[in-house]
Amino acid sequence: MANLQSYFTSFHDAIKLDYDDNKELRDKRDELLEILKENMPSDAGSFSIFHQGSYAMHTGIKSLDRGDYDIDVGLLFSISNVDYPNPVTVKKWVYDALKKKYENVEMKQPCVSVKFEGEGERNYHVDFAVYADSDDDNDTFLARGKLSSNAENRCWEESDPKTLVNDIKNHLSDSKDREQFRRTIRYLKRWKDYKFKGQVNRPTGIGLTVAALTHFQAKSTHDWFSNTKMYNDLEALENFAQNMLNAFVWVMSEKGEWEQRLRVYLPTPPYNDIYAKMTGNQMIDFKEKLDCLLEKIQKAKNETDPVAACKLLEEEFGDDFPVPEESATAQKRGPAILADHSSA
Structure with a gap:
């Protein structure tokens, strides 16, 4: 069995999006906020x-085309x-304020989005979600609706984004377990982008992230010599994928047909099933791709040759997953196990 942890660490470093180091995006966010205030x-x-x-949850990844960076505010x-019974009235304050400075402003159903071109080939967009307080308590409500929406498609939706962010950001008491939690989410988000590229109603990043609250388990062994935990991201991925597959249940569709679905409910208002919009056929595709991912993970786990193991994983995660040179693994052994100290 090849040890692949160092390759997962390199993969994580390649796909991780650290907004604290993205000065252009932070500067644009601050500029837009000043425009709003003015x-x-x-x-x-x-x-x-x-x-x-993902900015606030520390689970951001780079886009596959490397050209689109975003932040949610x-x-x-x-x-x-x-x-304000019409939530679009409030969203229009934000929309109109931004239109005075920028042309590429769009009011989407859940947010107001500003897109702009950065330096080189990078593009950026900032999404502003608009919330209001409640008269009765500390509840908050998200303004949903577009400029052209009729009354049926406009509403104030109860939401608690701050609690959701805190639940995910602070999940697990052990900080190193939490780092593996975040790494594993990033791996699955890249897998989703790679395997479902261009698909409508594909599995979402927030769906995988919330699913991790229930289905992720930290996987490590204890090195008594160094008194440190040795993390195994391959096993964490295997367990996560297996738990999601086990969570698929048979339900009756609106058409009166039985179908298998993975239901992932937000732990905060509005407590909706994040994957409710996926059709039965899209769910079948999701499950089949999860099955394939699990099969490749298990084959990689049983491989003695790290080159062969990494090639299997590259098929699921794309070119950013490193494959070592044959000469570097002539003895068919992976690199020595090291404690993972990469930032999450």
């Missing part, structure tokens, strides 16, 4: 800012959703 209408009320999405307005 151009917000006088009756809009004040708003506070918080980060959400929450804008919490000090208003009551009851006073």
Whole structure:
């Protein structure tokens, strides 16, 4: 059995997106926030800012084309959703303020998005999710709707993005286990991007991330000589994929047909099934690709030759998964096991 941990560490380093080191993206975010403050209408009320999405959860990965970087920002307005029955009214404050400076502004169903070209081939976009307080308690509500949405497609949706971020960011008490948790999510997100590229209603990154709260288990052994944990990301991936496959259940579709589905519910309001929009056929494809991933992981796990093992994993994760040269593994053995100290 080849030891592949060092190759997983290299793979993680290649796909990890660390926003703290992405000065261009941070500068654009700050510039956009200044534009918002300067151009917000006088009756809009004040708003506070918080980060959400993979930026805040420390699970970001680089896009496959290397050309699109994004960040999700929450804008919490000090208003009551009851006073503004049409949420698009509030979103339009943000939309109009940004349009005064930028042309490429779009109001999407869950957010207002600004796209712009960076230096070289990099493109950036910042998504602003708009929230309001409730009259009765500390609940927050997400403004959903587009400029052209009719009344049926506009609503205030109860949401608790801050708690969701904290639940994921602080999952697991052991900091090293948490690092493996984040690495494994990143691996699965890259697998998803690679295997479902261009597919409508494909498995989402947030779906895999929330699934990890239930289905991930840290995998390591203890080295008594150095008194450190030796992490095995291959086994963590194997266990995660197996647990998700085991979680598929037979349900009756709206068409009255039985189908297998993986249900992943948000642990915070609105408590919805993140994968509800995937069709029965898309779920079949999801399960089949998970089965294939698990099969390749298990074959790689049983390989004595690290070259052959890494080639199997490269088929699932793409070219960023390193494959060693034959000459470097002439004895059919992987590199010595090392404690993983990579940042998550």
